[in-house]
Amino acid sequence: TANTMWGGRFAAGPDAIMEAINASIGFDKRLYAQDIRGSRAHAAMLAAQDIISSSDAEAIGEGLLTVLSEIEAGEFAFSTALEDIHMNVEARLKEIIGEPAGRLHTARSRNDQVATDFKLWVRDQIDAAIAGIEALQRAFLTQAEAGADWVMPGFTHLQTAQPVTWGHHMMAYVEMLGRDASRFRDARARMNECPLGAAALAGTSFPIDRHMTAEELGFDRPAANSLDAVADRDFALEFLSAASICAMHLSRFAEELVIWSSAQFRFVRLSDGFSTGSSIMPQKRNPDAAELLRAKVGRILGASFALFTVMKGLPLAYSKDMQEDKEQVFDAADNLMLSLAAMEGMVRDMSANREALAAAAGAGFSTATDLADWLVRALGLPFRDAHHVTGSLVALAEENGCDLPDLTLEQMQQVHSGITAQVFDVLGVDNSVASRTSYGGTAPAQVRAQIARWNEVLG
């Protein structure tokens, strides 16, 4: 039998394969709350504009609440023949309230309906992502406060570069996450225009009030062009893009955790709650959650690729291709929220090994730059010459199998006769980090200023 929602011109129903490829109810049932909210706003507006009677609108509004509670109680029988959440809800409404249900779809199409529902859903996920990001920022802040002056090696090329502070390293992630949150906020502001009332693509001849529904649904304004309103999936792409960048940031710290928790580094110990064991090697504490976070960016960025590829080249306005938007966004959102929560747990519970960090901070000639800077300041050498002299001193230390502070003054003077005992003041890692007081630098005072600013921002 033909579809009851659109089958008027059809003699026969769809082939089973057609039904299988066409149906989205298997996944878009997640939009039920947004769909019912949008329909209630639409019905109330239709009554306010005298397009339907207020008794019909009341019956629709009440009936939709019954449908909502049935779905929430798990008592709703979703039907593949009814394709998607929109028609499932409306068909059930008809069973409950009868004839007035048929008036709900006046001045509306599934095209503006799905765009509205999906925007409402993505908007909630943006809010959840921001909350998750801020919780993670607080965890990094707590770590930074505890170790604002703990020294550790800073790396470039994963080779020892210069000593930095633990707090400084933690605060670097607070900055990255701050940009992630701001990207989500920007996307939210841009997407917050309501497609409802665009109808199929051209608007409607009914005297609807799009400002009323936009306001009721928490949008800033109605979308200004009905063709664009039903064709736009920018909001989903922006969500996926922001999610991909955020997941990329999480993968970077995840990688650091994998390295740092190794027996070779021992910079951090992950808690029991965020480590796993091996079924054969009893000594193991594996950083599985960190490894999974390192990987999650693959599927989140993959979702973004997938939807970009769906949208490219689509002519205006709506095409069924766009039904492929939801699974990508659902999967990316689920995995981003899980990743943020897992990272928050790991960061909150991890303990830094202050001694191992300090020991590593001094290794690898990490204060060579301090030595070169000293030659510039104390002896007036041009930096390029100071760089060269320091390089020779590093080579000498390497030959002797010692670190820079272990060279004697006499050995140093053989490389450059002007060097005095004062040089030893700058070779210690604590002095090194304390000296880097430039704005945003690693000196504990600068790190504490960053912490204070972020504490204020996060409240």
Ligand code: ARG
């Ligand atoms: N299930 C569809 C989707 O997710 C709803 C819109 C269908 N519109 C239509 N004209 N067939 O995109």
